[in-house]
Amino acid sequence: MFTYHLFLRGPWGFHLIPQFAEAHNNLGIACGSKGITEKTSQHFQLALRVKPEFADAHHNLGVTYLNVALVEEALAHFQKVLSIEPHSVNIHLSIASAYSIKGWIGKAERHRRKAMDLPQR
Numbered sequence: 001m002f003t004y005h006l007f008l009r010g011p012w013g014f015h016l017i018p019q020f021a022e023a024h025n026n027l028g029i030a031c032g033s034k035g036i037t038e039k040t041s042q043h044f045q046l047a048l049r050v051k052p053e054f055a056d057a058h059h060n061l062g063v064t065y066l067n068v069a070l071v072e073e074a075l076a077h078f079q080k081v082l083s084i085e086p087h088s089v090n091i092h093l094s095i096a097s098a099y100s101i102k103g104w105i106g107k108a109e110r111h112r113r114k115a116m117d118l119p120q121r
Contacts, residue, residue: 020050021046021047021048021050021051021054021057022047024043024044024046024047024050024057025043025044025047025054025056025057025060027039027043028040028041028042028043028044028047028057028060028061028064029060031043032060032064037064037067037068040064041061041064041065044057044060044061044064045061048061053084055080055081055084055085055088055091058077058078058080058081058084059077059078059081059090059091059094061077062074062075062076062077062078062081062094062098063094065077066094066097066098066101069101071098071101071102074094074098075095075098075099078091078094078095078098079095081094082095087118087119088118089115089118089120090115092111092112092114092115092118093111093112093115095108095111096108096109096111096112096115099111
């Protein structure tokens, strides 16, 4: 059995090992649930620095940006997820939400329909 150590103990307590993208993604989610937006996006960005093709971190960062009305930034991350996971129902719904905010109703509807046509996982 393998044990993964995500934290190092130092003179000032425990510190996250920066190479664990999944840990940063999880910390971003935790910070987001507590409303700590600046730390939320920082952890997702750190996850992406370690693992640039990490679809979940791109999606989570996009949602974080969408929540603070940074729609263009959100769309850039959503498009990256779409290139990695083109059959993700969630990403099509997220893109539809972003397009709706921008007032691009036709594009939003196309992504909503695409999400409805995909098999649920």
